[in-house]
Amino acid sequence: MKNPKVVILGGGFAGIECAKAFKNKPVDVLLIDRQNHHLFQPLLYQVASAGLAAPEIAHPIRSIFFNQDNVETLMDEVTAFDLAGKKVVTREREIPYDYLVISMGVKTGYFGHHEWEQHARGLKTLDDATSIRRDILLAFEKAEACTGPEERRRLMTIAVIGGGPTGVELAGTFAELARHVLQRDFKNINTNEAKIYLIEGQDRLLTMYDPTLSDYTRKTLESMGVTVKLRNQVADLRAGEVVLKNETIKAANILWAAGVEAPAISRTLGVETDRAGRLLVETDLSLPGHPEVFVAGDLAHCVDQSGRLVPGLSPAAIQMGRHAAKVILEEINGTRSKDYDVRPQFRYFDKGSMATIGRSHAVAESMGMKFDGIIAWLMWLFIHLFFLVGFRNRLAVLVQWFYAYVRYRRGARIITGLHFPEK
Amino acid sequence: MKNPKVVILGGGFAGIECAKAFKNKPVDVLLIDRQNHHLFQPLLYQVASAGLAAPEIAHPIRSIFFNQDNVETLMDEVTAFDLAGKKVVTREREIPYDYLVISMGVKTGYFGHHEWEQHARGLKTLDDATSIRRDILLAFEKAEACTGPEERRRLMTIAVIGGGPTGVELAGTFAELARHVLQRDFKNINTNEAKIYLIEGQDRLLTMYDPTLSDYTRKTLESMGVTVKLRNQVADLRAGEVVLKNETIKAANILWAAGVEAPAISRTLGVETDRAGRLLVETDLSLPGHPEVFVAGDLAHCVDQSGRLVPGLSPAAIQMGRHAAKVILEEINGTRSKDYDVRPQFRYFDKGSMATIGRSHAVAESMGMKFDGIIAWLMWLFIHLFFLVGFRNRLAVLVQWFYAYVRYRRGARIITGLHFPEK
Numbered sequence: 001m002k003n004p005k006v007v008i009l010g011g012g013f014a015g016i017e018c019a020k021a022f023k024n025k026p027v028d029v030l031l032i033d034r035q036n037h038h039l040f041q042p043l044l045y046q047v048a049s050a051g052l053a054a055p056e057i058a059h060p061i062r063s064i065f066f067n068q069d070n071v072e073t074l075m076d077e078v079t080a081f082d083l084a085g086k087k088v089v090t091r092e093r094e095i096p097y098d099y100l101v102i103s104m105g106v107k108t109g110y111f112g113h114h115e116w117e118q119h120a121r122g123l124k125t126l127d128d129a130t131s132i133r134r135d136i137l138l139a140f141e142k143a144e145a146c147t148g149p150e151e152r153r154r155l156m157t158i159a160v161i162g163g164g165p166t167g168v169e170l171a172g173t174f175a176e177l178a179r180h181v182l183q184r185d186f187k188n189i190n191t192n193e194a195k196i197y198l199i200e201g202q203d204r205l206l207t208m209y210d211p212t213l214s215d216y217t218r219k220t221l222e223s224m225g226v227t228v229k230l231r232n233q234v235a236d237l238r239a240g241e242v243v244l245k246n247e248t249i250k251a252a253n254i255l256w257a258a259g260v261e262a263p264a265i266s267r268t269l270g271v272e273t274d275r276a277g278r279l280l281v282e283t284d285l286s287l288p289g290h291p292e293v294f295v296a297g298d299l300a301h302c303v304d305q306s307g308r309l310v311p312g313l314s315p316a317a318i319q320m321g322r323h324a325a326k327v328i329l330e331e332i333n334g335t336r337s338k339d340y341d342v343r344p345q346f347r348y349f350d351k352g353s354m355a356t357i358g359r360s361h362a363v364a365e366s367m368g369m370k371f372d373g374i375i376a377w378l379m380w381l382f383i384h385l386f387f388l389v390g391f392r393n394r395l396a397v398l399v400q401w402f403y404a405y406v407r408y409r410r411g412a413r414i415i416t417g418l419h420f421p422e423k
Numbered sequence: 424m425k426n427p428k429v430v431i432l433g434g435g436f437a438g439i440e441c442a443k444a445f446k447n448k449p450v451d452v453l454l455i456d457r458q459n460h461h462l463f464q465p466l467l468y469q470v471a472s473a474g475l476a477a478p479e480i481a482h483p484i485r486s487i488f489f490n491q492d493n494v495e496t497l498m499d500e501v502t503a504f505d506l507a508g509k510k511v512v513t514r515e516r517e518i519p520y521d522y523l524v525i526s527m528g529v530k531t532g533y534f535g536h537h538e539w540e541q542h543a544r545g546l547k548t549l550d551d552a553t554s555i556r557r558d559i560l561l562a563f564e565k566a567e568a569c570t571g572p573e574e575r576r577r578l579m580t581i582a583v584i585g586g587g588p589t590g591v592e593l594a595g596t597f598a599e600l601a602r603h604v605l606q607r608d609f610k611n612i613n614t615n616e617a618k619i620y621l622i623e624g625q626d627r628l629l630t631m632y633d634p635t636l637s638d639y640t641r642k643t644l645e646s647m648g649v650t651v652k653l654r655n656q657v658a659d660l661r662a663g664e665v666v667l668k669n670e671t672i673k674a675a676n677i678l679w680a681a682g683v684e685a686p687a688i689s690r691t692l693g694v695e696t697d698r699a700g701r702l703l704v705e706t707d708l709s710l711p712g713h714p715e716v717f718v719a720g721d722l723a724h725c726v727d728q729s730g731r732l733v734p735g736l737s738p739a740a741i742q743m744g745r746h747a748a749k750v751i752l753e754e755i756n757g758t759r760s761k762d763y764d765v766r767p768q769f770r771y772f773d774k775g776s777m778a779t780i781g782r783s784h785a786v787a788e789s790m791g792m793k794f795d796g797i798i799a800w801l802m803w804l805f806i807h808l809f810f811l812v813g814f815r816n817r818l819a820v821l822v823q824w825f826y827a828y829v830r831y832r833r834g835a836r837i838i839t840g841l842h843f844p845e846k
Contacts, residue, residue, distance in 0.1 A: 036564060036836075053476035060836050062608035072610055075564040092568065141459055141498040145515065185485035187495055413459075413483050 003028045003070070004332055007088060007097035009078055011038045011061040013314045014103035014297030014321035019071050020064075021325030027332065029071040030095065032088075036060055036075050039126060042314060042384060045166065047129035049173040050137070050181070050413035054126045078104075081269055083290055099328050102266070102279070102287075103297040103321060106312070109261030109276055116237040120256035123166060132255065136174070137413055139252040144188050156194040159242045159251040161234055162258030163200030164207075165355035168217055170255055171198040172358035175224040181413070196226045197249055199242065201233045201258075206355060206363065208311065213363040216372045220361045234258070260312070262299055274301045284343040285324050291343075294327070296320035304348040314387075315351050356380045426451045426493070427755055430511060430520035432501055434461045434484040436737045437526035437720030437744035442494050443487075444748030450755065452494040453518065455511075459483055459498050462549060465737060465807060468589060470552035472596040473560070473604070473836035477549045501527075504692055506713055522751050525689070525702070525710075526720040526744060529735070532684030532699055539660040543679035546589060555678060559597070560836055562675040567611050579617040582665045582674040584657055585681030586623030587630075588778035591640055593678055594621040595781035598647040604836070619649045620672055622665065624656045624681075629778060629786065631734070636786040639795045643784045657681070683735070685722055697724045707766040708747050714766075717750070719743035727771040737810075738774050779803045 003026050008015045011033035019029050037058040046052040065071040080089040087096050108122025121132055136158065143155035156178075160171045178194035198205070198221060204214035205221075205228065218228050229244070236243035241250055262277030271288050272280045278301035279287065285300060287293040295302075297317035302310045310316045323346045330344075352366025354376060362376035371379060426449050431438045434456035442452050460481040469475040488494040503512040510519045531545025544555055559581060566578035579601070583594045601617035621628070621644060627637035628644075628651065641651050652667070659666035664673055685700030694711050695703045701724035702710065708723060710716040718725075720740035725733045733739045746769045753767075775789025777799060785799035794802060 036560060053478040055476040055836075060608060063836075066607040069610075074568055075561075076568065137459060138498075145497055145499065184489040185483060187492075413478075413486075 004098040004328075005030065005096065006099045006101065006328060007032065007095055008101045008103060009033075009088070010103040010105055010297070011035070011073075012041070012103060012105045012297055013317035014105075014324075015101065016061070016064060016321070017318045018101050018103065018296060018321035018325045020068070021322050022070060022329070023068050025070070025329055025332075027070060027329070030074060030097075031061060031065070031071060032074045032076050032078065032090065032095075033061055034075070034077045035125075036062070037126075038064060040387075041124075044123055044126075044129050045169045045173055047126065048123055048132040048136075048170065049177050050133050051173065054130055058126060078265060080265070083269070083287075083293065086292070098292065100293045101321070101324050101328075102269075102293065102295045102299060103317070104263055104266065104299055106260040106262055106276070106278070106298045108256060109259040110256065111259055113237070116256070119237045119239055119241075120161060120254040122256045123170070124260075132253070133413070136177075136253050140178075140182055140186065140189070140191065140194075142252075144186050152189065153193070153195070154240065154250045155252045156189065156191070157197070157249070157251040158194070158253045158255065159197040159199060159249050160255045160257060161199045161242065162256065163198055163202070163205035163228075163230070164257060165353075167198055167200070167255075167257035168205055168221065168355050168357060170257060171196050171221055171226045171228075172224060172356070172361070175221070175226050176358050177413075179225060192225070194225075195251075197229060197242075197251065198226050199229045199232050199234065199244070199249075201231070203231050205230070208353070209355075209363060209365055210370050213365065213370055213372060217355070217357055217363055220357045224358055260298065266299060283345040284327055285320055285346050286327075286343075294324035296324045302346060302348075305345060308348075310346075310348045311353070313353055316348055319348060320346060354380050354383070427521040427751075428453065428519065429522040429524065429751060430455065430518055431524045431526060432456075432511070433526040433528055433720070434458070434496075435464070435526060435528045435720055436740035437528075437747075438524065439484070439487060439744070440741045441524050441526065441719060441744035441748045443491070444745050445493060445752070446491050448493070448752055448755075450493060450752070453497060453520075454484060454488070454494060455497045455499050455501065455513065455518075456484055457498070457500045458548075459485070460549075461487060463810075464547075467546055467549075467552050468592045468596055470549065471546055471555040471559075471593065472600050473556050474596065477553055481549060501688060503688075506692065506710075506716065509715065521715065523716045524744070524747050524751075525692075525716065525718045525722060526740070527686055527689065527722055529683040529685055529699070529701070529721045531679060532682040533679065534682055536660070539679070542660045542662055542664075543584060543677040545679045546593070547683075555676070556836070559600075559676050563601075563605055563609065563612070563614065563617075565675075567609050575612065576616070576618070577663065577673045578675045579612065579614070580620070580672070580674040581617070581676045581678065582620040582622060582672050583678045583680060584622045584665065585679065586621055586625070586628035586651075586653070587680060588776075590621055590623070590678075590680035591628055591644065591778050591780060593680060594619050594644055594649045594651075595647060595779070595784070598644070598649050599781050600836075602648060615648070617648075618674075620652060620665075620674065621649050622652045622655050622657065622667070622672075624654070626654050628653070631776070632778075632786060632788055633793050636788065636793055636795060640778070640780055640786055643780045647781055683721070689722060706768040707750055708743055708769050709750075709766075717747035719747045725769060725771075728768060731771075733769075733771045734776070736776055739771055742771060743769060777803050777806070 005028045008018055008031045016038055019031050022029050038061050040057040043057045047054055062073045076090040078088050078090050087094050108124050110116045139155045143152045146152045158174050160167050175196045178191045182191045205217045206214050221228055232244045241248055279295045280301045281295045285294045298312040304310050327343055354364035356362040360374045360377045362380045364371040364376040364379055428451045431442055431454045439461055442454050445452050461484050463480040466480045470477055485496045499513040501511050501513055510517050531547050533539045562578045566575045569575045581597050583590050598619045601614045605614045628640045629637050644651055655667045664671055702718045703724045704718045708717045721735040727733050777787035779785040783797045783800045785803045787794040787799040787802055
């Protein structure tokens, strides 16, 4: 008898953990991703700010499963779902499944203002990160050679939109990059004059954290030279300009960390979504009306046992991926019926969350406790190193971080992908 | 009195060493490069074959001179020379000079067959290297999902054209990549069936070395599974096809390591060039008729004291850069006249040369001695680590190599810069 076939869409945290949970089980797994690598997204901002090289936070998906015989990997992209026929259609073929796990994640979202995308880059992929790195380093190169003070100021201005963890991390790391790392490289410009704006619509940063931590974060960023603008919705974005209610900020680089949305294809599934397009799932993570289809990770709009929306964090994605695998395995083993009501509900175990602000500053909340300063930063460092996939990366990243910490340097401030037209 | 202004074009080995030689001297140096980084070209093939990440072999030019006050760095590109007016014209401005050092290097050359460029990538820049890495990893991904045996064979075939050091290094490293590193990642294809061709027009590889080393190199490559084709001129290149005299090789990836040529702009200088466009310089490295202009590095066609053409190797570039600086400084100090005849002749000190074939295999020649096998490989490893710019890179590279050596893995096999059209 053939093993049931589980198709997993997306090699992020949810997809990888789901596939791993089938190890040594009578299941054939096919993991499909558009990229050949699993990305350690929590450190993506470090690539953008020249702290780490791209391969240091990415790992080939194939090699994660090289010793798990029942997982095949396919680099391809899903173009359509055929839920009735239990098939997914990719660019190259049709793939039948017995169980489907949709863990494609989300992309940068602009609140419906798709025209803003060209003016403000999001940070979701390695290519986003290396493009941001290139554009920002390039702006400083231009500033160094620039003679007009106004244009120079514009080139040295970075506006980060969105005061969540990604925005805070980006603003903090770019402040450090400008004030410490680049400072000694440049001779004509004073990189201390670089302006970093962090723009947030609500009245505090990191709204999901305790207000005291929000306050600590703002003060720390300000002491690092970041201009924090709270209660400022973005009214419009134009090339090199952020329009707020009362002012317009001219910035050569505008980064968008204010929202995410589901990929367009997920809307073709015919199920209810939230405003960002995330799929409203049953309590067992299955798609309404399709007990053989599961949604795991950021793409799932899932309310947990306590009635709270499960956050879009890697620990939640990992737990969801494992839960989907568990439900599928129980059903294959015949230990549960297909009846929804008796399937185990997904229970989110909230280990806490953390955001780093800069060198030796971070905030963390866990089990009702709050942490800030160097303690939180060491927790952050330890946990992120621990979870980085693969020995090599862990060691190389540690070397880089140690070096960056001691010498205030960034090894990866290399501009690639820039093509002057041929002479 | 203002210091004399030295403009250096190109931040390769020649340009960097030339600028360094002006440390603490009464000279203002402006170093112009199209890129923001100095590239350790001898290890570029390691980025192409996923052994190293791009930033590990590159170093921001600015940071090389952060403690040398008289060097300014400009990321720009020269678009015209005005030798009579002692100016260079860049995309952005006109820059006057008292002394000019042209150290722009060479680019991949196709023996006049410019139409071949689209079918066979050369290896001269970081972007070349990451593109080669992407294309080759992608071909294996496609092969894994491919059902037709012929197409699968084509996808798993790499043809390297040119049996010099770069060609040998590429063929060797891709043979290892396919047979050891990728072997365990893929489940449908047997990467041992990957075909690596090394195609050379002459009757032996590494023609500049002793024939016994050429022979050792060929045998080593063959034992690694490389098909070495000697006495085979490329008759034509088409998309995915290398046409030789008696056969046509179908290869998804074709790499060109068979020649270099001068950038087009160097032909506008109005001096005699060799067939590859390299500038024929005086014995002091100055441009004929322009004692204030020097050519250093690969772009110089220079005959040394013993009547031999100075090879296009990094030690020669380094020595030329220093020589140009020495002549300029002697003139500024008034210790020599501008008269050509009394200027010191460039003397090439040939330390020897080496090429690596694969894990623990290399060949080297130095001071009339020949080395091969693991001895040559350890020499190669030591020398390349020693010369890598910057502590961080050296340590990170050592970690990577050690890990790759012990575990037969490549950490950087990440596909970036690939964009499926938006769904």
